[in-house]
Amino acid sequence: xxxxxxxxxxxxxxxxxxxxxxxxxxxxxxxxxxxxxxxxxxxxxxxxxxxxxxxxxxxxxxxxxxxxxxxxxxxxxxxxxxxxxxxxxxxxxxxxxxxxxxxxxxxxxxxxxxxxxxxxxxxxxxxxxxxxxxxxxxxxxxxxxxxxxxxxxxxxxxxxxxxxxxxxxxxxxxxxxxxxxxxxxxxxxxxxxxxxxxxxxxxxxxxxxxxxxxxxxxxxxxxxxxxxxxxxxxxxxxxxxxxxxxxxxxxxxxxxxxxxxxxxxxxxxxxxxxxxxxxxxxxxxxxxxxxxxxxxxxxxxxxxxxxxxxxxxxxxxxxxxxxxxxxxxxxxxxxxxxxxxxxxxxxxxxxxxxxxxxxxxxxxxxxxxxxxxxxxxxxxxxxxxxxxxxxxxxxxxxxxxxxxxxxxxxxxxxxxxxxxxxxxxxxxxxxxxxxxxxxxxxxxxxxxxxxxxxxxxxx
Amino acid sequence: xxxxxxxxxxxxxxxxxxxxxxxxxxxxxxxxxxxxxxxxxxxxxxxxxxxxxxxxxxxxxxxxxxxxxxxxxxxxxxxxxxxxxxxxxxxxxxxxxxxxxxxxxxxxxxxxxxxxxxxxxxxxxxxxxxxxxxxxxxxxxxxxxxxxxxxxxxxxxxxxxxxxxxxxxxxxxxxxxxxxxxxxxxxxxxxxxxxxxxxxxxxxxxxxxxxxxxxxxxxxxxxxxxxxxxxxxxxxxxxxxxxxxxxxxxxxxxxxxxxxxxxxxxxx
Numbered sequence: 001x002x003x004x005x006x007x008x009x010x011x012x013x014x015x016x017x018x019x020x021x022x023x024x025x026x027x028x029x030x031x032x033x034x035x036x037x038x039x040x041x042x043x044x045x046x047x048x049x050x051x052x053x054x055x056x057x058x059x060x061x062x063x064x065x066x067x068x069x070x071x072x073x074x075x076x077x078x079x080x081x082x083x084x085x086x087x088x089x090x091x092x093x094x095x096x097x098x099x100x101x102x103x104x105x106x107x108x109x110x111x112x113x114x115x116x117x118x119x120x121x122x123x124x125x126x127x128x129x130x131x132x133x134x135x136x137x138x139x140x141x142x143x144x145x146x147x148x149x150x151x152x153x154x155x156x157x158x159x160x161x162x163x164x165x166x167x168x169x170x171x172x173x174x175x176x177x178x179x180x181x182x183x184x185x186x187x188x189x190x191x192x193x194x195x196x197x198x199x200x201x202x203x204x205x206x207x208x209x210x211x212x213x214x215x216x217x218x219x220x221x222x223x224x225x226x227x228x229x230x231x232x233x234x235x236x237x238x239x240x241x242x243x244x245x246x247x248x249x250x251x252x253x254x255x256x257x258x259x260x261x262x263x264x265x266x267x268x269x270x271x272x273x274x275x276x277x278x279x280x281x282x283x284x285x286x287x288x289x290x291x292x293x294x295x296x297x298x299x300x301x302x303x304x305x306x307x308x309x310x311x312x313x314x315x316x317x318x319x320x321x322x323x324x325x326x327x328x329x330x331x332x333x334x335x336x337x338x339x340x341x342x343x344x345x346x347x348x349x350x351x352x353x354x355x356x357x358x359x360x361x362x363x364x365x366x367x368x369x370x371x372x373x374x375x376x377x378x379x380x381x382x383x384x385x386x387x388x389x390x391x392x393x394x395x396x397x398x399x400x401x402x403x404x405x406x407x408x409x410x411x412x413x414x415x416x417x418x419x420x421x422x423x424x425x426x427x428x429x430x431x432x433x434x435x436x437x438x439x440x441x442x443x444x445x446x447x448x449x450x451x452x453x454x455x456x457x458x459x
Numbered sequence: 460x461x462x463x464x465x466x467x468x469x470x471x472x473x474x475x476x477x478x479x480x481x482x483x484x485x486x487x488x489x490x491x492x493x494x495x496x497x498x499x500x501x502x503x504x505x506x507x508x509x510x511x512x513x514x515x516x517x518x519x520x521x522x523x524x525x526x527x528x529x530x531x532x533x534x535x536x537x538x539x540x541x542x543x544x545x546x547x548x549x550x551x552x553x554x555x556x557x558x559x560x561x562x563x564x565x566x567x568x569x570x571x572x573x574x575x576x577x578x579x580x581x582x583x584x585x586x587x588x589x590x591x592x593x594x595x596x597x598x599x600x601x602x603x604x605x606x607x608x609x610x611x612x613x614x615x616x617x618x619x620x621x622x623x624x625x626x627x628x629x630x631x632x633x634x635x636x637x638x639x640x641x642x643x644x645x646x647x648x649x650x651x652x653x654x655x656x657x658x659x660x661x662x663x664x665x666x667x668x669x670x671x672x673x674x675x676x677x678x679x680x681x682x683x684x685x686x687x688x689x690x691x692x693x694x695x696x697x698x699x700x701x702x703x704x705x706x707x708x709x710x711x712x713x714x715x716x717x718x719x720x721x722x723x724x725x726x727x
Binding site: 006007009010011014039042043044045046047048178179181182185186189197201394395396397398399400401428431432435436438439440442443446447448450451452454455457458459 | 496497498500501502503504505507508509511512513515516519520540541542543546547549550553554557560563564566567568570571573574575576
């Protein structure tokens with residue numbers, strides 16, 4: 001089951017939230033979450049895939065061990081941490097990257113049997129042991145709380161790698177208030193709109209621009225930008241949905257992405273997505289750098305490769321990770337003062353071009369494909385400028401493209417939100433119009449998503 | 460005997476008089492009022508969205524029947540639950556029970572018209588141009604610094620059927636996706652070696668490059684001439700003018716929704 005399935009958000013989710021209201025105790029709410037999360041993860045799959053819950057037991061025991069040894073013997077605690085890392089990497093390879101194993105191998109698990117969100121599950125598991133090791137949180141003695149943290153469906157898919165130290169108080173005591181319900185529904189529906197309406201729209205534009213035997217100049221640029229926009233809206237849509245689901249269950253945690261910014265060069269741009277996982281890898285490598293700037297830069301490179309491989313263990317992702325990591329490493333070696341002196345316009349152009357060239361590599365599986373696109377990008381080998389298909393798709397989705405631009409472009413977004421705030425603060429009528437208007441728009445987005453998903457199903 | 464003590468009220472007498480309306484209290488009142496307004500709208504938001512979600516959920520669940528097909532229903536057993544068949548069957552029944560499938564599909568199609576400029580609107584815009592016969596590309600245009608404009612039909616298909624010369628080719632596949640490419644040439648050179656330029660309809664079904672070459676212009680943006688032609692119009696004139704043949708592009712993907720009426724005509 002995934003977040004964008006009708007059966008989930010019109011079936012499992014309402015049942016889960018309504019059942020949570022029946023009792024105010026956090027224990028009861030946790031129990032409901034565990035049961036519904038088990039259904040979410042194993043829906044339509046054999047229940048044995050829930051065995052991966054068993055790794056929670058290993059996390060629990062290793063966490064207790066690290067907690068006990070942390071002050072007495074640091075190396076022993078470190079060894080336990082590496083054992084935990086090895087366990088999580090093994091689970092990750094087995095469940096999230098099972099295709100790496102050959103067809104006849106016993107480690108090759110059928111796609112249909114793999115539980116959902118295994119990569120996020122392992123990242124969270126390691127983050128818990130790591131936080132116990134660094135003293136960010138205490139070793140959990142109540143396995144029930146740890147289980148809730150590990151398997152809750154709102155943490156499972158592209159949500160932030162919420163650290164146990166931040167979540168632990170909410171696992172023991174939380175309330176589902178009217179504001180949380182309202183914000184949660186808003187956030188979930190916005191995320192749903194991004195994933196169901198915007199991302200596929202950019203997918204169409206990308207297809208028309210890039211998946212063509214005769215590459216065109218405009219197709220290369222627009223198609224690749226559409227590809228990146230598709231990835232961005234797909235990812236942030238899932239993050240928004242995860243955050244919304246968390247709020248509906250009474251949890252509040254940090255966002256997993258932030259507005260795109262060029263202030264901190266390409267490094268800042270990359271960190272604007274998947275913020276929490278990148279922060280986890282940075283924290284982990286900081287253990288080894290001990291403030292050394294050069295080693296810190298080298299660790300940026302290693303961290304980048306790790307994040308890329310975590311998404312997909314393939315040559316393409318490894319190559320993109322290395323390229324991105326190299327740029328980030330160089331950027332880290334530039335003094336902060338020097339970075340501040342660089343004109344903003346130059347930063348924008350630099351981030352735009354370099355981001356496009358490096359991240360664009362994710363779209364291709366062969367070097368030749370990438371090379372062809374690269375040449376086409378600069379006008380080489382292009383016989384034409386624009387295809388009719390691309391023009392047509394752009395026109396058909398023009399309003400969505402404009403809307404997306406306003407959402408992604410930070411100055412425009414700030415301008416619009418400033419105007420809305422001004423109207424809201426101007427008078428009670430203004431506030432009413434804006435708030436009711438937003439509610440109506442959100443409801444419309446929800447209905448559009450439901451119709452779109454239902455149409456896809458019946459098609 | 461005095462049973463009471465004197466209370467010194469001099470401090471109170473000397474104290475400044477409290478103003479009737481102090482700015483702090485007004486600010487506090489404003490803040491409380493604003494907060495209550497906000498909470499009111501938050502409540503309305505939660506109620507409306509909650510009701511919409513629950514209404515949709517109720518609608519879809521009410522349409523799902525466990526005995527819709529005259530079978531024995533989705534029988535629950537531990538074995539079926541553990542091997543995933545029970546939940547898979549619930550999903551199957553849930554999605555196959557969606558009411559008014561045609562209506563929902565039509566509604567979704569209509570909703571997509573709101574995403575941008577619709578097919579109908581563009582059709583009216585383009586019709587006069589498209590129905591025009593293709594402009595022949597003169598020598599001065601083809602060799603000069605002026606940009607030309609050609610249209611090329613590309614139909615993506617899984618299988619290519621080569622037919623006899625002069626016969627229109629139909630490429631069909633269940634997964635075929637159609638492209639109509641609208642190329643903006645910088646300059647166009649007429650290809651004299653093109654054997655289809657004798658007034659015959661030019662249709663091919665391979666992935667060869669079109670019989671038009673392009674060279675770099677001196678002033679690329681100076682003039683872009685529109686000469687939109689649909690596939691049915693790619694007759695002798697269009698061939699003479701450097702018009703593009705219908706090309707079946709088997710390697711490309713795409714979205715079928717991007718096919719325009721003229722492409723559909725080409726496919727029929």
